[in-house]
Amino acid sequence: QVQLQESGPGLVKPSETLSLTCTVSGLSISSDYYWGWVRQPPGKGLEWIGTIHHTGRTFYKPSLNGRVSISVDTSKNQFSLKLTSVTATDTAVYYCVREIASSPDFWGQGTLVTVSS
Amino acid sequence: QSALTQPPSASGSPGQSVTISCTGTSTDVGGYNYVSWYQQHPGKVPKRMIYEVSKRPSGVPDRFSGSKSGSTASLTVSGLQAEDEAEYYCSSHAGGNNPHVVFGGGTKLTVL
Numbered sequence: 001q002v003q004l005q006e007s008g009p010g011l012v013k014p015s016e017t018l019s020l021t022c023t024v025s026g027l028s029i030s031s032d033y034y035w036g037w038v039r040q041p042p043g044k045g046l047e048w049i050g051t052i053h054h055t056g057r058t059f060y061k062p063s064l065n066g067r068v069s070i071s072v073d074t075s076k077n078q079f080s081l082k083l084t085s086v087t088a089t090d091t092a093v094y095y096c097v098r099e100i101a102s103s104p105d106f107w108g109q110g111t112l113v114t115v116s117s
Numbered sequence: 118q119s120a121l122t123q124p125p126s127a128s129g130s131p132g133q134s135v136t137i138s139c140t141g142t143s144t145d146v147g148g149y150n151y152v153s154w155y156q157q158h159p160g161k162v163p164k165r166m167i168y169e170v171s172k173r174p175s176g177v178p179d180r181f182s183g184s185k186s187g188s189t190a191s192l193t194v195s196g197l198q199a200e201d202e203a204e205y206y207c208s209s210h211a212g213g214n215n216p217h218v219v220f221g222g223g224t225k226l227t228v229l
Contacts, residue, residue, distance in 0.1 A: 045206060045221070046157075046163065046208075046220045046223070048219065048220060051218075059216050059217055061217055062217060095162070095163075099218075101168070101210070102151045102153075102209070102216075103218075104163075110162060
């Protein structure tokens with residue numbers, strides 16, 4: 001069974017960079033899937049952030065392009081998210097997901113990241 | 118503002134059917150058969166209920182069905198049960214020069 005687990009700081013200061021890592025178990029990250037991130041601000045809806053293939057091909061939400069980058073480390077079976085110049089509006093639960101045909105099917109448990117000084 | 122439009126709320130009594138709509142454009146819902154639906158109970162991880170417009174993952178009851186007409190997709194829950202009360206989100210592939218995924222704003226389904 002595929003499992004995904006997010007890790008990273010739960011508190012980030014405004015203007016700094018949010019960094020999260022997702023560790024995948026039960027399946028090689030080099031399998032023919034995309035691996036991505038979805039976030040959910042407290043009390044609000046889901047927002048797709050971006051996705052990466054193990055070959056390095058990436059797609060990002062247009063309005064976040066320029067602030068977001070996703071990378072993959074096949075040796076560790078992990079992929080990572082970096083979001084620069086964060087503000088309070090980036091406060092959210094961040095989920096890492098496996099994605100196939102533009103549809104996230106397996107989700108991590110999610111990690112709350114708060115942007116505050 | 119979300120890319121896909123869903124009604125904020127829907128309701129039905131146990132045993133009844135309810136349909137939730139998800140309206141997009143020709144560049145997302147209307148242009149691709151890559152619409153998914155997710156169920157999220159409070160404090161829980163979203164669960165995929167429908168993918169590719171009308172396909173059900175293993176383990177999802179056949180009371181849940183999906184369809185699409187033009188740029189509007191729909192999720193129908195038949196034979197409503199108390200445990201169906203949750204937030205439901207649609208998503209779709211969006212094309213163009215920068216392919217990505219868009220979500221709807223969510224619909225709170227209440228079982229009366």
